Amino acid sequence: xxxxxxxxxxxxxxxxxxxxxxxxxxxxxxxxxxxxxxxxxxxxxxxxxxxxxxxxxxxxxxxxxxxxxxxxxxxxxxxxxxxxxxxxxxxxxxxxxxxxxx
Numbered sequence: 001x002x003x004x005x006x007x008x009x010x011x012x013x014x015x016x017x018x019x020x021x022x023x024x025x026x027x028x029x030x031x032x033x034x035x036x037x038x039x040x041x042x043x044x045x046x047x048x049x050x051x052x053x054x055x056x057x058x059x060x061x062x063x064x065x066x067x068x069x070x071x072x073x074x075x076x077x078x079x080x081x082x083x084x085x086x087x088x089x090x091x092x093x094x095x096x097x098x099x100x101x102x
Contacts, residue, residue, distance in 0.1 A: 039079040047075055057095035063088050
């Protein structure tokens with residue numbers, strides 16, 4: 001042990017290691033729970049219909065247009081969370097979530 005690794009530092013390292021391991025376990029568990037839970041055709045149809053409606057936010061309508069153009073994104077990816085990294089997807093979902101709670 002080097003001098004800078006005090007008991008407090010070692011305890012913090014252990015805490016961090018355990019927190020990372022627990023997060024990894026939770027992620028694996030969530031992935032297992034989501035496997036096989038593909039959105040139904042009806043789910044996709046309802047989302048597409050909403051996204052084209054006047055009730056949808058401009059961001060959601062823009063997302064619908066992007067998907068319709070075949071820009072490498074599908075409603076299935078949006079609904080399963082696979083496209084959650086995409087800024088437009090996040091913007092569209094956040095905008096419509098906010099408007100549905102107001």
